[in-house]
Amino acid sequence: MQNILSVIAKTPLFKGLPENQLKEIQRITVSRSYNKGEAIFFEGDECNGFYIIAQGQVKVFKLSFEGKEHILHILGPGEPFGEVPVFSGRPFPANSQSLVKSRLLFLPRAAFIKLITANPSLSLNMFAILSMRLREFTVQIENLSLKEVPGRVASYLLYQSDEQGHHDFVDLRISKKQLASMLGATPETLSRMFAKMSDQGLIEVQGRLIRILDRQRLTTI
Amino acid sequence: MQNILSVIAKTPLFKGLPENQLKEIQRITVSRSYNKGEAIFFEGDECNGFYIIAQGQVKVFKLSFEGKEHILHILGPGEPFGEVPVFSGRPFPANSQSLVKSRLLFLPRAAFIKLITANPSLSLNMFAILSMRLREFTVQIENLSLKEVPGRVASYLLYQSDEQGHHDFVDLRISKKQLASMLGATPETLSRMFAKMSDQGLIEVQGRLIRILDRQRLTTI
DNA sequence: CTGTTTTCTTGATCTAAGTCAAGGCAAAGC
DNA sequence: GCTTTGCCTTGACTTAGATCAAGAAAACAG
Structure with missing residues (x-):
């Protein structure tokens, strides 16, 4: 298990900060453990701090009135x-749950705001992260409203393969049910899309490993 | 025509800043004029600064491969x-175009970063703005993937009526075609929804003015 | 290893909403 | 004034994807 300091040092949020600042951050963080499936916070909960993942995997999601979930x-x-x-300064806008056994670092709100006020380079990092999230949401909204399911699947695969640094395969790393929830589709539909794309020679599915056979054609879907 | 300083002072991003900081921001801004329909930037353009609207109205939108537009x-x-x-430090993620004759303030990137580095309270104000927008996107994603068109229309009307400070009517202020695009639907579908909701006694449509007749029932759609 | 639970796949059916088409209306321009 | 252009509405038709259902394949717990 890694110590808090080494986790903090590797987080993009704190990249480029001097050692003494990192230690100061370490002083205000609290380590918390969560089991698989355990809730971290709920939509509407008051927020008195935020989290950084030390180990594990977490989902942030919305629930519809009928209990349908969008990750x-x-x-x-x-x-x-x-x-x-x-x-x-508002309550959490979504729910969060641990997908596996996880260890999280919790940073209390007040202490963090003080820190960020005193440190311009931390500010810039934070701006970059918030900007990035905004951009991701922009893409998600674009995909949901302009593309149909096959297009969303294709752009997810292409994006992830870039992100993972490969050009001919993708490791989903999440269940297909969860992927369906991220893409705004049902597991049944996603399964059919994978089958169809395989038939068309676009991809090859081996469990959670997707081999990209025709990148070119995939971009035009 | 208002002067630059008063525009800056009213912008949520800078509201509440002391006079001297506002003046510093004023010093780095450039005023630019755009005609109706004129492009401001394109997706993929290098971003060397951002804009604030002094006068007019602007849309930010994505184009699908087939040329369909989502606002x-x-x-x-x-x-x-x-x-x-x-x-x-990425290129613009979407396109922007002036909807009417507009005057915009342009804030160059390099100068602005310098300013922010020197002003922590400016940072905090801007974090709050970014966070609010992220929250709004969260709601938009929820609406797109978890609700059907009638639900999206209903929540848009309810949200806008609150926003405008009325409880029984909404002034759309944009064309129904544009509204359809925002809600991820076609103008035809939106038109049918308005007709249906009128039949059901939920709303009353008079051009761009929507009267809310049954707020209670509208929330349950 | 074995039973249990969850995930995944495939088929049959249904429906919300998109597309295509055509007519009416209103604002903008000559 | 008239004409043009774009906006809005309504109808007929089509289709993508949801739902329901049931079996196969993994993942997990004891």
Whole structure:
């Protein structure tokens, strides 16, 4: 198990900060453990801090009135979440749940705001992260409203393969049910899309590993 | 025509800042004019600054491969836009176009970063703005993927009536075609929904003015 | 290893909403 | 004034994807 300091040092949020600042951050963080399936916060909860993932995997999601779920983010080690309401001063806008056994670092609101006020380079990092989230949401909204399911699947695969640094395969790293929830579709539909795309020679599905056979054609869907 | 300083002072991004900081911001801004329909920037353009609307109205939108347009925002006086890529150092993620004759303030990237580094309270104000917008996107995603068109129309009307400070009517202020685009639907479908909701005694449509007849029932759609 | 639970796949059916088409209306321009 | 252009509405038709259902394949717990 890594110590708090090394986790903090690797988080993009704190990149470029001097050692003494990192230690100061370490002083205000609290480590918390969550079991698989355990709730971290609920939509509407008051927010008195945000989280950084030390180990594990977490989902942030919305629930419809009928209990249907849409996953907004799936986050892994080093990534912060729940930071939005820290600044808006409003309750959490979505739910969060641990997908596996996870260890999280909790940063209390007041202490963090003090820190960020005193440190311009931390501010810039935070701006970059918030901007990035905004951009991701922009893409998600674009996909949901302009593309149909096959198009969303294709752009997800292309985006992830870039992100993972490969050009001919993608490791989904999440269940297909969860992927369906992220793409705004049902598991049945996603399954059919994978089958169809396989028939068309676009991809090859082996469990959670998707081999990209025709990248070119995939971009035009 | 208002002067630059009074526009800056009213912008949510800078509201509440002391006079001297406002003047510093004023010093780095450039005023630019745009005609109706004129492009402000395109998706993929390098971002060397962002904009604030002094006068007029602007849309920020994405284009699908087939040329279908999805409006992300319609912005009016005092509202900033294009600030997202300033910090992440990425190109513009969407297109922007002036809907009417507009005057915009342009804030160059380099000068602005310098300013922010020197002003922590400016940062905190801007964090709050970004966070609010992220919250709004969260709601938009929820609406798109968890609700059907009638539900989206209903929540838009309810949200806007609150926003405008009325409880029994809404002035759309944009064309129904544009509204349809914002809600991820076609103009035909929106028209049918308005007709249906009128039949059901939920609303009354008079051009761009929508009278809310049964607020209670509208929330349950 | 074995039973249990969850995930995944495939088929049959249904429906919300998109597309195509045509007519009416209103604002903008000559 | 008239004409043009774009906006809005309504109808007929089509289709993408949801739902329901049931079996196969993994993942998990004891």
